[in-house]
Amino acid sequence: MSMMRYAEALNQALREEMQRDPTVFVFGEDIGRYGGVFKVTRGLMEEFGEARIRDTPISEQALAAMAVTAAMTGTRPVLEIMYADFMPLVLDALINQASIYEYLWKDVTMPFVLRTQGGAGAGAGAQHSKNLDALVAHIPGIKVVAPSTPADAKGLLKSAIRDNQPVVFLEHKLLYNMRDEVPDDPKHLVEIGKAKILVEGADISIFATSRMVLESRKAAELLAADGISAEVIDLRSLRPLDLGAIKASIARTHHAVVVNEGWRFCGYAAELSATIMDHAFDDLDAPVARVTLPDMPVPYSEPLEMAVLPNAAKIADAARNILK
Amino acid sequence: MTEITVVGAGGEYMESVVVVEWHKKPGERVEVGETVVTVETAKAATDIEAPASGVLAEIRAEVGQEIEVGGVLGIIGDDVAAVADSQLTAAPQPPSISAEQPLAPSAPCDGGKKRVVASPLARRVAAQRNIDLASVVPSSPSGRIKLRDLETHAVEAPHAAGTAAMAVKRQGSACPPVPASAGKAGNLHVQSRGNRQGDRIVFLHGFGSDGPSWQPLLAALGSGFNAILVDLPGHGRSPLPQHGPSVNEMAEAVALALGDAGIDDFHLIAHSLGGAIALALAARGRHAIRSLTLIAPAGLGPDINGGFVSGLVRATRPESLAPWLSKLFHDASLASPAFVAATMQARFDASLRDAQTHIAEAVFPDGTQAADLRHVIKGIAAPLKIVWGEQDRIIPMQHALGTGGLAALHFLPGVGHMPQIEAVEAVARLVMQNIRAAS
Numbered sequence: 001m002s003m004m005r006y007a008e009a010l011n012q013a014l015r016e017e018m019q020r021d022p023t024v025f026v027f028g029e030d031i032g033r034y035g036g037v038f039k040v041t042r043g044l045m046e047e048f049g050e051a052r053i054r055d056t057p058i059s060e061q062a063l064a065a066m067a068v069t070a071a072m073t074g075t076r077p078v079l080e081i082m083y084a085d086f087m088p089l090v091l092d093a094l095i096n097q098a099s100i101y102e103y104l105w106k107d108v109t110m111p112f113v114l115r116t117q118g119g120a121g122a123g124a125g126a127q128h129s130k131n132l133d134a135l136v137a138h139i140p141g142i143k144v145v146a147p148s149t150p151a152d153a154k155g156l157l158k159s160a161i162r163d164n165q166p167v168v169f170l171e172h173k174l175l176y177n178m179r180d181e182v183p184d185d186p187k188h189l190v191e192i193g194k195a196k197i198l199v200e201g202a203d204i205s206i207f208a209t210s211r212m213v214l215e216s217r218k219a220a221e222l223l224a225a226d227g228i229s230a231e232v233i234d235l236r237s238l239r240p241l242d243l244g245a246i247k248a249s250i251a252r253t254h255h256a257v258v259v260n261e262g263w264r265f266c267g268y269a270a271e272l273s274a275t276i277m278d279h280a281f282d283d284l285d286a287p288v289a290r291v292t293l294p295d296m297p298v299p300y301s302e303p304l305e306m307a308v309l310p311n312a313a314k315i316a317d318a319a320r321n322i323l324k
Numbered sequence: 325m326t327e328i329t330v331v332g333a334g335g336e337y338m339e340s341v342v343v344v345e346w347h348k349k350p351g352e353r354v355e356v357g358e359t360v361v362t363v364e365t366a367k368a369a370t371d372i373e374a375p376a377s378g379v380l381a382e383i384r385a386e387v388g389q390e391i392e393v394g395g396v397l398g399i400i401g402d403d404v405a406a407v408a409d410s411q412l413t414a415a416p417q418p419p420s421i422s423a424e425q426p427l428a429p430s431a432p433c434d435g436g437k438k439r440v441v442a443s444p445l446a447r448r449v450a451a452q453r454n455i456d457l458a459s460v461v462p463s464s465p466s467g468r469i470k471l472r473d474l475e476t477h478a479v480e481a482p483h484a485a486g487t488a489a490m491a492v493k494r495q496g497s498a499c500p501p502v503p504a505s506a507g508k509a510g511n512l513h514v515q516s517r518g519n520r521q522g523d524r525i526v527f528l529h530g531f532g533s534d535g536p537s538w539q540p541l542l543a544a545l546g547s548g549f550n551a552i553l554v555d556l557p558g559h560g561r562s563p564l565p566q567h568g569p570s571v572n573e574m575a576e577a578v579a580l581a582l583g584d585a586g587i588d589d590f591h592l593i594a595h596s597l598g599g600a601i602a603l604a605l606a607a608r609g610r611h612a613i614r615s616l617t618l619i620a621p622a623g624l625g626p627d628i629n630g631g632f633v634s635g636l637v638r639a640t641r642p643e644s645l646a647p648w649l650s651k652l653f654h655d656a657s658l659a660s661p662a663f664v665a666a667t668m669q670a671r672f673d674a675s676l677r678d679a680q681t682h683i684a685e686a687v688f689p690d691g692t693q694a695a696d697l698r699h700v701i702k703g704i705a706a707p708l709k710i711v712w713g714e715q716d717r718i719i720p721m722q723h724a725l726g727t728g729g730l731a732a733l734h735f736l737p738g739v740g741h742m743p744q745i746e747a748v749e750a751v752a753r754l755v756m757q758n759i760r761a762a763s
Contacts, residue, residue: 140536254445254471285471286464324464 001089003183009150010115012077013157016186018048021076023294024161027054028063028080028115036084038117038176056116060086064093064114071112072101076161084170086119086131099141106265109164113157117171119211119261120309124173124236126297129305130260133209134271136162143192144238146170148205148213150180152236155190170238172211185307195242197249201231204319205249206274208259209235216259218312223319230319238268247280254285257318264292293316326376328360328398330391333356340392344369346460348380354400361397378402383473389456414601414732442469449474470645475638476681512581513561517551518540523614523759526552528578528605529597530620531687532636534560541593541744546750552587554578556598557683565677568686571597571623571695575604579611588612591759595619595744596719597687603697606704614709615762617755618731620741622687623697625723630691632718637681642668654740655713693719701727707761708732709754713739 005013018024025048026041035042045053056063063079070077081090084209094114101108120129129147129251137144147153153171160167184186198213208216209277213234220230231249235242250256256276260269269290291310299305330341340365348360354374361372379641380403397529440457443451446469450457455474462469464475515535527538535553542551555562557569559579568575578601582588589612595601599621606613624630632651639645642664647665669698671677687694701708708731712721718741724733734754739746 018611115702281444282448284443285443286468324466 001181003179004151004182004240005176006150006178006180007038007040007172009154009182010157011042011044012182013154013161014041014044015047015123017158017161018044018052020186021161023074024076025052025054025068025070026078026080027056029056029058029082031055031080032146034217036080040171040176041080049075050210060089061092064090065097067112067114068093068097068101068110071110071166072100072108076111076113078113078161080113081114081116083128083130084116084132085127087116087132087135090114091135092137094142094166094168095139099139099295102141102165109168111161112162113160113163113167113169115157115169115171117173117176119172119174120293120298120305121174121211123300123302123305125300129298131293132262133238134262134266134268135172136170137268137271139313141165143167143240144170145192145236146172146209146238147190147236148175148208148210148234150178150183151188152190152196152234152266155181155188156192156236157285158190159189162189167192169322170210174211188237192238193242195236195245196234197231197245198234199230199232201229201253202252203229203253204255204257204323205231205233205246205253206257206259206315207233207235207246207249209238210261212259212310213262215312216315217312219319222312222316226320228307228319228323241272241275243275243279246276247283250276250283251279254283255322256280256284256318257289257291257322259291259315261293261310263295264290265295289318289322291318325379325402326400327396328400329374330363330372330373330393330395340390340395341370342390343387345387346383346398350380352380352382353381354378363391368432370626372397375401376400382460386455404648405726406442412751415523423467423671441467442470445471446474474554477572503646510576511563511584512557513555514581514585515553516585518547518549522549523763524550524552524587524589525591525593525755525759526554526582526587528554528592528598529556529559529595530598530603531622531633531684532559532671533595536560538593538744540748541751541755544748545755549597552582552585552590554581556601558676558679562656564675565682568682568684571600572604573698574610575601578605579608582611589614591615591617591755593619593755594621596741597622599623600687600695600697603700604695607697607700613704615758616704616709617751617758618708618710619743619751620712620721621710621723622717622719623695623737624691624726625698625720626692626696627720627723628688628691628693629718630688633684633688633691637684638678638679639668639672641670645671650740651717653746654713655746658742658746658754678739694722698726698728701730707758709734709758711743712753713741713743715739716741723734 014026030037031041032045032053047248067077098110102110119129133144133146136142140164145156145160147156157169159312160169167181200218204217206216215259216232220232231253233249258269258272260267269292273288273290291314294308344362344364346361347508348354354360356374357379358369358374360374364373378400379444382399385397391397417512429538442457449471457469460473463473464470467584471584529535529537536537540626557565557574570756591614592602600623601620602616602618632648635648645668646659646664649664650656653659710724710731711734712724714721714735721735734742744751
């Protein structure tokens with residue numbers, strides 16, 4: 001185990017997979033000489049050269065099409081899209097190409113990873129603070145993961161690179177500097193589609209991904225002070241979803257709060273809530289509570305941004321409310 | 325017209341049944357011998373057959389309503405009257421039952437007509453346990469019945485009569501109070517046994533118990549004494565309090581009951597919760613208490629086995645009661661199936677268990693003894709003994725050490741929370757020492 005930042009864990013995952021498999025290459029805006037705006041690809045161009053670490057022009061649409069065709073023709077591309085806010089520009093490649101070619105043509109695999117980062121809380125304004133996970137999780141044939149810890153970031157990115165389906169890998173700008181233990185073993189993989197119980201609890205289950213996992217853990221501490229035992233589950237993978245873990249947790253607690261940093265209407269929390277109803281209705285002792293961003297752009301003003309973001313206090317309130 | 329009555333459904337000891345289902349609607353034709361209504365007793369559901377052919381003219385007992393054995397469930401009218409009632413063009417007829425009187429008012433709180441709002445889990449569990457959700461009162465501000473409401477309700481189908489009775493009671497102001505409990509408030513059930521000329525001993529039992537539970541000690545003490553067995557509020561045959569009374573309020577109720585019976589001069593023996601009440605009674609100074617023997621008393625410290633208390637009040641069947649009762653004794657075999665069955669029998673009434681739940685919440689909130697009566701000890705001039713089992717798993721015997729050296733302490737090895745059963749000879753001997761010391 002080594003202590004390292006989330007960004008360093010991603011860097012290590014890329015390095016290990018590029019060393020292991022010569023067909024893996026990384027491309028995107030400012031990822032080579034500059035090392036990426038969040039320094040995830042720092043030092044990789046020096047080690048692997050300009051052919052495998054490629055700086056590109058600013059054209060997300062072209063980059064996504066490149067990823068699709070490169071994946072179809074025998075390589076394992078890793079594309080970095082600098083901000084999740086630009087995901088609408090790559091949706092055509094995901095919705096009309098990457099996600100369906102396997103269905104249309106025989107013997108086609110689509111082993112590419114699209115890394116991007118989203119989320120608010122950094123004063124980045126309405127065009128650089130979005131969580132658009134629902135947009136990609138909506139697409140059948142695309143896997144979507146959103147790790148909350150450095151160890152999961154490394155293990156999931158390695159699994160994503162080795163996966164033969166397209167994987168959208170969602171990072172969060174406020175997680176890059178988070179330091180934690182990360183396994184040194186290059187064989188450390190985290191299986192896509194497996195949730196993790198971070199805090200065991202008996203009274204209520206809180207489901208979250210990415211940075212909202214951290215807020216959920218804080219919420220569990222707030223609730224513990226009230227004598228409420230909250231279970232915190234890091235879903236890690238938005239699609240496929242770990243239904244078994246969700247059902248087992250609700251069978252224990254009979255109450256669920258789902259937390260998502262994205263919009264509420266047609267958001268990921270709505271999907272999660274409906275899934276819980278589909279599969280655990282008879283175990284529910286109260287309606288599922290959703291904690292999300294309101295349906296509005298993320299404000300630039302810091303006090304306003306803090307006011308609209310889901311946080312530990314709001315999660316704890318939602319939990320107390322359904323436990324009444 | 326013919327009355328449909330509750331006949332033969334109640335069994336020997338049942339006084340009432342609950343209507344489960346009507347198989348006919350008013351106005352529908354019924355044939356003699358056809359099942360017209362199903363009622364439920366403590367033992368089973370019973371179909372009641374139409375006593376005559378005709379038309380169901382009136383339902384007097386709605387689904388969920390409790391009705392005494394012998395009471396009228398409904399009326400079967402003759403065909404002509406019913407037809408006349410439904411045909412405006414018909415010539416004037418002698419008024420039928422339904423035309424003559426308005427339909428009998430339905431159940432006092434017509435909960436059965438409204439959709440019951442309950443969580444999916446509560447619905448599932450209620451179905452499994454045969455609990456009628458219409459009789460469950462939600463505790464959540466949402467008005468939705470949750471699982472916890474079933475836990476406190478905790479009544480199964482065999483106790484349906486009790487369920488209905490309790491449901492009516494719980495409706496509070498919306499429904500008239502149950503007449504059965506009216507007029508008894510404050511009057512505890514007190515019985516006198518033994519030689520009325522002998523030394524008088526008042527016995528206060530523990531939580532969840534009752535006066536007759538002193539029988540083994542009474543036998544060991546012999547018949548020379550006059551034993552006064554008090555059923556505490558919410559216990560035995562005493563009235564069920566509307567809210568959870570405190571130790572002091574229960575002591576006041578005991579004081580009133582003794583006063584009513586003209587008992588003001590006595591020896592006092594008290595166990596567990598009764599011990600705390602005995603101390604509160606002594607603090608009042610209204611009686612001449614000759615000697616005081618406290619057995620594993622409450623009131624001398626904060627600890628109590630909260631799991632035992634809540635497990636005891638929750639238990640609705642011998643299987644769930646037995647594990648808790650075995651904690652009373654050092655020798656768990658003393659909680660024999662017969663003992664468990666007898667205890668369950670005494671706790672059969674759901675409203676009694678409900679009352680005791682409120683008492684437990686009041687005197688042992690969150691598994692803690694709310695009343696600290698240690699200060700009372702130094703005001704007691706009479707001989708005072710505290711008897712405790714060393715293996716007590718309900719209240720720790722160390723509480724006896726907080727009495728400041730002013731009580732004689734007797735720790736009995738190999739004995740649990742029930743020395744008066746587990747070491748009855750030793751307890752009888754200590755009681756007699758105390759009584760002799762006083763005279």
